[in-house]
Amino acid sequence: MAESNPGKNRIKSLEHHLEEENPVLVDVVRSFRELDLASRQMGFFSKEQSHAFSVPWWPLISVLGVYSSGKSTFINHYLDYRLQNTGNQAVDNKFTVICYSGEDRVRQLPGLALDADPRFPLYKIAEAINAATPGEGRRIDAYLQLKTCPSEKLRGKIIIDSPGFDADAQRTATLRITNHIINLSDLVLVFFDARHPESGSMNDTLETLVKGTIHRNDSNKFLYILNQIDMTAREDNPEQVFAAWQRALAQKGMTAGRCFTIYDTEVGMPIEDEGLRERFLRKRNADVARIQERIEEVRVARAYRIVGMLGQKAVELETEVLPRIEAFLKRWRRWVCWLNLTVFGLLAACFLGVTLWAGYWKGFSLQLPYMERVMGNPWGKWTLVALLAALVVYIHLRVRKFAANQVMRSVLAGIDVKEGHENYRRAFMKNSRWWRSIFRHKPAGWGRRNKARLARLASDANGYVQKLNDVYANPAGKPTADIVPGDTAAENGEVFPDALNGPENACP
């Protein structure tokens, strides 16, 4: 029954979520289901498994950094929705995973909802916490919560708001979650506070989120944001604050970074001097626009990547999984033939030896006791034949099983994808079931129909790319995903000094 199959229900709920957020991807889920069917027929997948579960459907944007630096205010502003609490004391003490929902109200769910649902990026996070701090995984609700929000800006993405970074208060579990989130994120916004450039939280953030991340391969997913820069207008020292921040970043090894300076126009202090206000606003608007552009880019890039994964998985099934099953079959066939020869040869030799020793051979004629009586009786004759046949079949089946286990072990040892082992084992077992002839070269479930299915899925993936192009291509016809991260002046840290310090924007 459909209702009792958790895998099927999960796919349905995935489709339901995507219907609301990105309809092109709903078709992609259907294609993944076709791929599941082929994988299941080949014995590679169980009923509960789906390729769709290993796809990260939503891009993840995490907002980390100094406490009270305006992380939650920025998220509220971005969403155009008062979702997160804000305030001058440390407000957030948990990570909040924020995702879209069509309901016109906010729902708040405990961390367990995230830990148990593979649709979310923090699926099984309790295990990771436990690995760092044994026993702490049980207290998952103390670290995480899920909020759904109807803001249109959230469609097709997940944002994570975090507690302010403060090493004193950071227990191992929190650090572990932070690292986990960083690894999963498509974009990490690291917030600094222009009001307190020397704070302990600032130093901890620099140490962990700048020094600890600049050498990563994916370091260009980090954007460094000096927030609340409006406060420096009052004190008349924006360049000093900016320069001090840049120096601090440089001390941690960051030479060319993606730096932005922004403030929130609603809660920021009003800047009285009109010229100054205009300059601050222009710079702030340009940087906020660029940050938002980056957020949009990761959403688009993720959609293309998912479609790419469909084509890749279809190809992998034919070019990686299938050859491994074939290799298993070939070795197994060879083993079974040799073992059969050896076992039956040995049995024949033993029989010969024993009967010779017992003197049952008269020349070339074997004269076993009672043989005449058994052969003379029609029942006795057929019973003997049946018993011998049963013995031969039994030995052959044992040989097949033994050979399958040996070959399986050695073939699996050559496959370094640990999670895939169970799948290969299942496929090998399906191919070595007792009624399948060892001389069948074609693996189970692999026929003309599945071959055509995989070819069709690979070509469907190209069709989806075109559909995505239709949705995302800008008026000039260039998909926004083509914009290479780090190719703008803002991301190379060039805009701020010129914008505020150049002749046109010189500070008063």
Ligand SMILES: Nc1nc2c(ncn2[C@@H]2O[C@H](COP(=O)(O)OP(=O)(O)OP(=O)(O)O)[C@@H](O)[C@H]2O)c(=O)[nH]1
């Ligand atoms: N002047 C000024 N104040 C801001 C700005 N952004 C946020 N604030 C204020 O700074 C305080 C902290 O803002 P939050 O958004 O709660 O900061 P947070 O980083 O989420 O804080 P925690 O979650 O506690 O780490 C609030 O009182 C905000 O109103 C800004 O750009 N300029």
Ligand SMILES: [Mg+2]
């Ligand atoms: Mg907050």
